[in-house]
Amino acid sequence: MAQTLAVTGKGGVGKTTCTALMIQWLVARQSTPILAVDADSNANLHELLGVNYQATVGGIRESARKEAQRLFGMAKQEFLDLRVHEALVEQRGYDLIVMGRPEGQGCYCFANNVLRDVIQRLAGKYQHVVVDSEAGLEHVSRRTLLTLDYLFIVSDCSVRGVRTARRIADLADEMGTPVKHRGLVVNRVPQGVLPPKIREEVEATDLRLWSVIPEDPHVAAMDAGGKTVCDIPEDSAARAAIGVLMEELLSAAPKREKPTLAVPAGGGR
Numbered sequence: 001m002a003q004t005l006a007v008t009g010k011g012g013v014g015k016t017t018c019t020a021l022m023i024q025w026l027v028a029r030q031s032t033p034i035l036a037v038d039a040d041s042n043a044n045l046h047e048l049l050g051v052n053y054q055a056t057v058g059g060i061r062e063s064a065r066k067e068a069q070r071l072f073g074m075a076k077q078e079f080l081d082l083r084v085h086e087a088l089v090e091q092r093g094y095d096l097i098v099m100g101r102p103e104g105q106g107c108y109c110f111a112n113n114v115l116r117d118v119i120q121r122l123a124g125k126y127q128h129v130v131v132d133s134e135a136g137l138e139h140v141s142r143r144t145l146l147t148l149d150y151l152f153i154v155s156d157c158s159v160r161g162v163r164t165a166r167r168i169a170d171l172a173d174e175m176g177t178p179v180k181h182r183g184l185v186v187n188r189v190p191q192g193v194l195p196p197k198i199r200e201e202v203e204a205t206d207l208r209l210w211s212v213i214p215e216d217p218h219v220a221a222m223d224a225g226g227k228t229v230c231d232i233p234e235d236s237a238a239r240a241a242i243g244v245l246m247e248e249l250l251s252a253a254p255k256r257e258k259p260t261l262a263v264p265a266g267g268g269r
Contacts, residue, residue, distance in 0.1 A: 002035065002124060002125075002127060002128055003127065003128050003129070003150075003250075004123070004128075004129045004131065004147065004148050004150070005022065005128065005129070005130045005131065005148075005150045005152065006039075006133050006137075006148050006150070006151050007022070007130070007132055007133065008133040008137060008152070008153055008168055009135060009153060009154035009161075009164075009165065009168065010135050010155075010161065010164045010165075011042070011134075011135070012156070013154050013155055013161055013187055013188075014154060014156065014187040014188060014213075015152075015154040016040070016044055016045050016048055017048060017187075017219060017223075018152065018154055018185060018187065018213070018242060019036075019045060019048075019131075019132040020045060020049055020229040021232075021238065021242040022130055022242060022246060023036050023049065024229050024230070024239075025242060025243055025246050026093075026128055027094060030093070031127060031128060031250075032093040032094065032127055032128075033093065033094065033095070033125070034093060034094035034095070034127065034128045034129070034130060035094070035095055035097065035123055035125075035126040035128070035129045035130070036049070036095065036096045036097070036132075037096075037097055037099065037129060037131040037132065038096065038097070038098045038132050039099045039131050039132060039133045039134065040133065040134040041099075041100070041101050041134060042134075043056070043099075043100065045096070045098075045132045046096060046098065047226070047228070048222075048229050049091070049096065049228060050228035051089050051091055052089070053089050053098045054089075055083070055086060056098045056099060056100025056101070057087065057097065057098065057119070058100025058101040060080065060084060063083065064076070064079065064083075067079065077117070084097070084118050084119070084122060095126075097122075137168070137171060137172060137175065147178040147179075147180065148177065148178065148182075149180050149181065150180070150181050150183075150249060151172065151177075151181070151183075152182075152183065152185050152210065153168050153169055153183070153184050153185065153207065154184075154185045154186075155185070155186050155187065156186070156187055156188050157187070157188055157189045157190065157195070158198070159197065159201050161186075162184070162198060162201040162202055162205060163201065163205075165184055165205060166206075169182065169205070169207055181249070182207065182208075183208040183209065183211075184202060184205060184207040184208065184209050184210060185210050185211045185212075185213060186198070186202065186211070186212050186213065187213040187238075188213065188214075188215045188216075189212050189213060189214055189215060190215050191215075192212055192213075192214035192241075193212075210245055210249070211242075211244070211245040212241070213238050213241045213242065214237040214238060214241060216236055216238035216239075218232050218233055218236040218237075218238070219232060219236065219238050
């Protein structure tokens, strides 16, 4: 089974940058293959990774719904298997799949159920699945993804951001989401030191504080210039903090054998 890491948080806190840096860290350490999943309806993980995509799972689901009347039995499974593999963006060490927009009008029951099975089988072919998830955890709630090994709840250095992180944790509890480990990551912290008021809010969440990511001019320059995480230098404070976080969490986790199932060509495998 792949080790699943999901990164969530309200819009604008830098969760996608954190996700991209985590993927970069795993690739650099050859902890591959990785399935990167952009599960935010406002998809931009691909931009930070510097890749393009042609199809989304949402579009595939819409096609499947329209084709439901003429697809039967294994034909449904084969149709979605083929389309999902076509949607994979293959890169060195990782593949990217973009979930895309939420459902439109009409019944999506068959498409959701079959698609969930396809995604879960696909995930089993990877060492890690890294998910950039919106705050609503839609794809977790629909069981598109099952157990999460790690849930990173990202906040900025603000009272409102930390309180939102607490509500996201509560939402995961209400949905009955199986999460083995979860913690708070406070991003864009001036000088990397939490102000007393923010620390009080963090302590009130009952979430473990996994990391404090310093405010980083290199990340700000990347955002302003529309660049990618590859343009962030190795001496970046944010990049270093993500590296320490990943090292501490994953070095303590049980080692998993590399998957032996056949996988699509590409993706550094």
